[in-house]
Amino acid sequence: MSVDNEKLIAQYLLGELPEEQQVELEDRAFSDREYFASITAVENDLIDEYVRGELSGTERQRFETRFLASAERRKRVEFAKALRTVVSEPVVAEKKLVPESRSWSWRESLYAFLGGLNPAARLALVAAAILFIAVAAWLFVETQRLRRQVNQLQAENQSGQNLQQALEAERKHNAELNARLDQEKQQREQTDESLRQLTETTEATNPAPAPVIASLTLLPGLSRGGDQKPSLDLSNDARLVRLQIGIDPEEQYKTFAVELRTSAGRPVWNRENLAARTRRGTRAVGLTLPAMVLKPGDYELRLRGLTEAGGAEDVGFYYFNVSKR
8 A cells, every 4th residue: 555545544534634535535445345454554553653652743633533532443542552561561571682772663563462372362362353343344334324314314305395395385376266266256246146136126116017138049159259159239228138058959967057257257157056948959058147247348158067976067168249228
């Protein structure tokens, strides 16, 4: 392993690298066993230098705050200290055979220590070292797994926020529709009340003559832009309008609903549960409404058949215009 690579790993262990570079180094160690072994070797060197007091002040401070943050690493440092204490005793005993000018490296001291152990103790030490490496590898893998889980939870949280915003928009839209329906219902009730009052007033003031009723027959098949749209000419004394809406005799619906709108789409009159009558081979739906609600202009009438399941299906659209004299 090159010196630059050892220096880079040492910076990673001491927490001196940027977050992005630390992630790259961890990913490499996860996929490359040899590189993971290099990290373990540099860890051992750092521990040995710390025990011998060879780290600088800054390195020693980062070692104690960063490296020793792990309980497992603190155990390894304590083991190294104890090992150095044990190794120093054989070295003192053999000083007579070794020239005083020679300084032993930690590797030589370790070899000397291992050579002085009996086979059982040596086997136990090797087993402890293997167990330590396995625990370190498991901790590394577990850290990667937890990091991936955190990223996944953050992504799910963002998705949940987007869903909440969509639900809030849909709730607001439904509230607007309900308000519009309430407004149309209130308008229809006011029109019904006006019709009732008009009928009562007419009967009270002039009970003898019947109210003037204007009638118009609408046939299916006319388009909105056709030139032959039927016309309803209302006189000033007209009080009611009777519309006969022709339908196909083969239509099987028993009841119908009518929606009358202006050409601009403004609601004018709505009725439901209207029955169809058959006369002389033709079938028609009758609709009576006050003449006062019809202003001069073009109108569209939508006829829908009501199903037994409570639904409604379009039967046809009818177009006519109103004029007054």
